[in-house]
Amino acid sequence: MVKKKTKKKTKAKKGIIERIKSEFTTVAIVMIPIAIGINQAGRLIHQALGLPIWLDTIGTIFTAMLCGPWVAGVGGFLTNVVTALIYGRATSVFFGTVQLGIGMLAGYFTYKGWFKKWWQVFLGGVGIAVTAAAISSVIVVFVRGGVSGAGIDLVFGFFLAMGQNFWTSIFASRFLVEILDKAVIAVFVPWLSIKRLPDRYARMFKYASKIR
Amino acid sequence: MAIVKFKDFSWTYQGYKKPTLRNINLSVKEGEFLGVIGRVGSGRSTFCMTMLGLIPHFFPGRIKGELVVDGLSVEESSIAELSTRVGLIFQSPDTQLTGAGTTVEEELAFGLENLGVPQKEMNKRVKKMVKLIGLESFRNRSPFELSGGQQQKVAIASVLIMQPRILVLDEPTAQLDPLGTSQVFDLIKKLAKKGITIILNTQKINYLAEFADRVAILNKNKLVKVDKARKILTDVKLLRRNGIIPSVYTQLSEQLIKEGLYKGSLCLTLGDAKKMIKKVVKK
Amino acid sequence: MPEAVLISYVKKKSFFHKLNPLTKLVLAVCAITLSFLLKNFMYNLILFFFIIPFAYEAKLLRQVFKPLRYLFIIFVFLFGIQSFFYPFRETVLVQLPFGFAIWLEGLLYAVDISARLLVIMVYGYLFVLTTHPGDLVSELKERGMPHWLGYVLITTLQLIPRVTSQTEVIIEAQRSRGLETQGSVIKRLKAYTPLLGPLFMGSVQNAVERAMALEARAFRAECDKTRYRDVKFTKQDKLITASSIILSIIYGVVSWLL
Numbered sequence: 001m002v003k004k005k006t007k008k009k010t011k012a013k014k015g016i017i018e019r020i021k022s023e024f025t026t027v028a029i030v031m032i033p034i035a036i037g038i039n040q041a042g043r044l045i046h047q048a049l050g051l052p053i054w055l056d057t058i059g060t061i062f063t064a065m066l067c068g069p070w071v072a073g074v075g076g077f078l079t080n081v082v083t084a085l086i087y088g089r090a091t092s093v094f095f096g097t098v099q100l101g102i103g104m105l106a107g108y109f110t111y112k113g114w115f116k117k118w119w120q121v122f123l124g125g126v127g128i129a130v131t132a133a134a135i136s137s138v139i140v141v142f143v144r145g146g147v148s149g150a151g152i153d154l155v156f157g158f159f160l161a162m163g164q165n166f167w168t169s170i171f172a173s174r175f176l177v178e179i180l181d182k183a184v185i186a187v188f189v190p191w192l193s194i195k196r197l198p199d200r201y202a203r204m205f206k207y208a209s210k211i212r
Numbered sequence: 213m214a215i216v217k218f219k220d221f222s223w224t225y226q227g228y229k230k231p232t233l234r235n236i237n238l239s240v241k242e243g244e245f246l247g248v249i250g251r252v253g254s255g256r257s258t259f260c261m262t263m264l265g266l267i268p269h270f271f272p273g274r275i276k277g278e279l280v281v282d283g284l285s286v287e288e289s290s291i292a293e294l295s296t297r298v299g300l301i302f303q304s305p306d307t308q309l310t311g312a313g314t315t316v317e318e319e320l321a322f323g324l325e326n327l328g329v330p331q332k333e334m335n336k337r338v339k340k341m342v343k344l345i346g347l348e349s350f351r352n353r354s355p356f357e358l359s360g361g362q363q364q365k366v367a368i369a370s371v372l373i374m375q376p377r378i379l380v381l382d383e384p385t386a387q388l389d390p391l392g393t394s395q396v397f398d399l400i401k402k403l404a405k406k407g408i409t410i411i412l413n414t415q416k417i418n419y420l421a422e423f424a425d426r427v428a429i430l431n432k433n434k435l436v437k438v439d440k441a442r443k444i445l446t447d448v449k450l451l452r453r454n455g456i457i458p459s460v461y462t463q464l465s466e467q468l469i470k471e472g473l474y475k476g477s478l479c480l481t482l483g484d485a486k487k488m489i490k491k492v493v494k495k
Numbered sequence: 496m497p498e499a500v501l502i503s504y505v506k507k508k509s510f511f512h513k514l515n516p517l518t519k520l521v522l523a524v525c526a527i528t529l530s531f532l533l534k535n536f537m538y539n540l541i542l543f544f545f546i547i548p549f550a551y552e553a554k555l556l557r558q559v560f561k562p563l564r565y566l567f568i569i570f571v572f573l574f575g576i577q578s579f580f581y582p583f584r585e586t587v588l589v590q591l592p593f594g595f596a597i598w599l600e601g602l603l604y605a606v607d608i609s610a611r612l613l614v615i616m617v618y619g620y621l622f623v624l625t626t627h628p629g630d631l632v633s634e635l636k637e638r639g640m641p642h643w644l645g646y647v648l649i650t651t652l653q654l655i656p657r658v659t660s661q662t663e664v665i666i667e668a669q670r671s672r673g674l675e676t677q678g679s680v681i682k683r684l685k686a687y688t689p690l691l692g693p694l695f696m697g698s699v700q701n702a703v704e705r706a707m708a709l710e711a712r713a714f715r716a717e718c719d720k721t722r723y724r725d726v727k728f729t730k731q732d733k734l735i736t737a738s739s740i741i742l743s744i745i746y747g748v749v750s751w752l753l
Binding site for chain 3: 024026030031032033034036038040041042045048049051053054063067072074078080082084085086087088090091144145146147148149150156157160161165166185190191192194196201204205
């Protein structure tokens with residue numbers, strides 16, 4: 001009896017690995033560089049806009065909605081690895097975990113079929129904002145003592161000056177600057193694009209049907 | 213011996229009601245040069261994708277009938293297996309360069325790396341291919357710095373390096389300028405002379421007329437006719453019925469015949485046109 | 496940081512350049528890991544200056560300190576915020592009006608983080624400056640990294656500069672059309688968000704075409720892969736890798752024992 005059970009367990013484990021592997025179809029793999037490219041384009045548009053809309057995870061979230069959590073997680077993390085390799089900024093790799101979290105969460109929501117109605121997408125976006133703020137708070141303290149060298153630091157400083165607790169301050173400041181980007185632009189633009197995708201392309205992506 | 217054989221072959225993309233290819237019956241002999249023509253949306257691109265097995269292994273859908281390529285049933289073989297027998301070239305030079313290599317040489321070697329070909333053999337074949345496409349001085353440059361025509365030649369070489377016996381080209385010059393187009397056709401001509409089986413989907417009738425052995429017309433997802441290149445390409449009625457504009461030389465001779473200036477058969481190539489003009493001028 | 500600097504690799508003839516990418520990676524990872532584990536900032540500063548002989552040998556002494564420009568802004572904010580509001584503040588260093596003060600603990604914390612950042616930045620940058628990404632990926636694949644991941648890395652590195660220049664062209668076009676980047680928030684959003692839609696649509700078609708091209712190159716073949724780009728792991732590499740690891744451990748332990 002006991003032997004049988006362990007056998008079943010290993011079988012189930014294998015099943016998960018096989019399932020993850022099966023998500024990495026050729027089209028999904030090709031989506032990874034493209035997602036990173038979209039993130040980069042988004043980042044540049046953000047700089048031109050000069051608004052706290054980062055746009056640098058839109059490619060990751062787009063991939064999550066098309067190819068699921070694992071592919072999007074890899075794509076998100078690699079976005080920062082590539083930034084590190086291109087600009088020589090090693091700290092960027094640590095922040096890859098934020099992208100990883102966003103990709104996997106957005107992919108998980110898609111997998112669960114929670115991205116069908118617009119209000120679900122909005123809630124999902126809020127969830128992503130919370131996750132992004134939580135992970136980035138930890139990383140930014142760990143790597144840079146809590147500061148980013150940008151406007152967000154003033155918000156952080158303001159909360160601290162108001163007598164808020166250190167972690168509350170950093171999380172609140174991060175959440176404030178994430179929410180507009182994540183709950184509105186970064187989820188809705190990819191979502192609407194996938195809704196409008198011609199059938200013949202949508203069919204090539206396993207997860208697109210969970211959204212449309 | 214037929215190297216490619218379609219037998220009552222039909223293909224319907226998933227989610228489509230009507231088949232994109234319907235009851236195709238066709239044999240291509242080894243070493244033959246087959247041209248494929250037809251209007252946009254006639255199923256030509258899909259036809260090209262069948263032989264590498266992108267249909268049915270890459271695109272979801274339903275197959276009927278049978279397709280055998282170099283002794284392999286396409287339905288039962290993997291794309292990787294078929295890729296050493298069939299080389300497939302697409303329209304866009306930009307998207308078919310994989311970017312897996314930082315130099316022209318590495319881009320060429322990518323397919324061989326995937327097949328696990330030993331390094332020594334890879335070096336030999338890369339050298340040969342660089343020479344074949346005449347890009348020796350660009351060996352160590354990034355493929356993305358090349359012109360469209362040069363990129364397309366790199367793309368052709370990067371599948372040829374896997375030593376397929378059949379080369380299928382799906383509108384390889386559709387996105388190129390005239391110079392790039394002639395560069396690519398020069399290469400295709402060179403390959404045809406080497407005896408590799410070539411299936412070329414193109415709208416450039418002028419070029420096709422020069423070296424195709426046979427031409428197939430596709431229309432409304434069906435194979436309308438296959439015959440000797442000259443016979444098909446000078447059958448103006450047939451061409452027009454299927455939405456294809458005849459070669460400029462054919463049109464010229466048609467006009468001259470109509471105006472009573474020339475009595476003879478329709479021209480097809482530049483050579484024909486020269487002869488015709490000599491005759492007309494003599495008169 | 497200026498966007499023009501893409502792919503930092505600088506080709507030079509030096510012993511350091513010729514080292515195996517993994518050797519250089521191990522060195523960088525050792526230094527970066529150490530920077531988190533060392534007892535205090537003094538040890539990190541020593542580690543920071545320890546890069547000089549390597550950078551000098553690689554003929555990149557000046558370049559290797561370039562990221563410091565980017566760090567400068569971070570330092571300003573870091574000192575600005577932490578010396579005033581550090582949560583575990585106890586000792587007042589300078590008393591300021593309105594109840595503000597500069598705290599010793601905050602200042603030390605900022606110094607600690609700064610020293611660590613210096614180490615992370617320069618060692619990471621030296622690695623990137625001296626390592627061709629092609630060599631790195633080739634070596635990693637040889638050591639068991641999945642070959643698709645190698646494809647993804649190299650392709651992305653080549654794609655990013657192109658995406659960057661294409662996007663800059665689009666932004667420039669929007670600007671010259673009078674779609675101001677300085678107008679009201681709504682105006683600016685209206686100017687740029689429509690650019691994103693086509694980006695997504697085009698990318699999907701692009702992905703399908705690229706995937707077909709990969710399939711045509713036997714991307715999915717199930718066999719042991721070989722590599723075209725040859726990278727050697729010499730005795731010197733072995734020696735430097737081993738000594739990087741051993742010296743790092745010793746230095747880390749010493750920092751806590753002294």
